[in-house]
Amino acid sequence: MSKLFCFGLGYSAARIARTLASEGWQIAGTARTQKGADTISAAGYQPFIFDGQTPNSAIAEALAASTHVLISAPPGDDDPVLRHHGDDLRRAASLNWIGYLSTIGVYGDRNGGWVDETSATDATSVRGRQRVAAEASWLALGQSLHVPTQIFRLAGIYGVGRSAIDKLREGTAHRIIKPDQVFNRIHVDDIARTVCAAMVGPTMSQVYNVTDDEPAPPQDVVTYAAELLGVAPPPEVPYADAQLSPMARSFYADNKRASNARLHQELGVTLKFPTYREGLRAILAELSGG
Template sequence: MNLFVFGLGYSVRQFLKLHGARFTEISGTVRSPEKAKAMEEEGLDTFVFDGTDHDPRILDRIARADALLVSIPPASETDPVLAHFSQAIASAPSLRWIGYLSTVGVYGHADGNWVDETTPPNPATARSRQRIAAEQAWLALGERASFAVQIFRLAGIYGPGRNALVKVADGTAKRIVKPGQVFNRIHTADIAQVLMASMERPSRNAVYNVADDEPGPPQDVIAHAAELLGREPPPEVPFDEADQTPMARAFYADNKRVRNTRIKTELGVALRYPTYREGLRALLDSGDGIRQEH
């Protein structure tokens, strides 16, 4: 199977580490020539697409692809991949699967209640509204084509090198408390197995929540990471007093619990890390947090 990736970012690279051997050919895009050179040194066939200009060889790789994975976010009111490559994608002769990585942020604020894939999106921010528009555009393309399009709405992503252990160890962790606030999370290894399961049994115009089993307060995750490392957790800081970027503060505007039943019933996925506790323990065992302390 030939795979082409728009946006060789963190989550996709973790997917390739786990499942790259399943593909005959893997290629994808990055935003700069410098990044392309670095990725080539890692053995990935890489082309530049910065949302405006693109390497013309990308068209050939799309034509050869059996699977297309898209992790580039929308830019303003348009999806950059569809804006530049919709014709090439629609006419790709071998393509049978497209996966678009979205976010559970499209559900907006649910006052801490449960949402699932049947819940109407209610995006609270411009970024989330742009995500919904991109999802709809990809699904519309799938309705007109012979390949299957899947939307994956990801919860808060963590994994090797990017997690609460690392933040506690390097002193950047903050234990911000907003009463009643909860978030779902998802380990990159579980994102990877969901994507692979979907490729093996594609379903036309499917939408999947990719989240763990236990939505919880963010300060609890930091406290648990500190406990695993044998360190004192950072002091609690009330949300209204916390020094945060506008983007970080906007993250707290949505409060919901995300159901993940569909990835289990339709794709047969059993999460490797059903809660942050199992995920952080495995990351600690692999050296995360410990490496940062030396």
């Protein structure tokens, strides 16, 4: 039986887990807190607490029986999973696949130009550079174990609970205008579709951009969400005047268009939500009980 262990069984990994569980996989995963572990348990999975600061001895036993391991937990100065449980992974005799959820932020700023998986990494932020280092560490581990290891560079993740529609309803949406700025996005369901296809298909490339088909200005997404809701969009705010957190402002430091051609060509994945329009319409339908 196939068994997936997720380090960081949160928003995206939980959607992957749900897909695989429906196909008979056994699922285990970590949360940082007891509350998070209770959520994992309520979904019918085996929970473990791992806060990235100390190892959990019970995880070693679970890894020994796992066939697939997915890492969704973010790195810091190093990768906490490798630091505390790297040796457990090296002893995991049943392991035959490792997946790592990364970010297209590793490419850095390209002044709106296109990047694909052959483009050099040139992260501009500390978080981006940490991701670059973590990617290299996981690929090196997989090579040393002769276990197929794949990196999934995710665009901006959205879905129910994390969308422009949710923010408009909460009154927290903004239309920030930075000329020529574009972002790629990816619906959480399409993350699951892509990662699951890679896990069960023939091993091909080591790195995949997991993005939608249409990089778009962020204000366009908010405007379209407002149209769907039948409300006026929030006023436009020049980027220079926007009250953004340091993390939010760092996202605007990078401007690029990420190609997903490899995802289509090698994995045969057809995105359920190729642009934000399909995604937002589906979110509204779900939130409306449709």
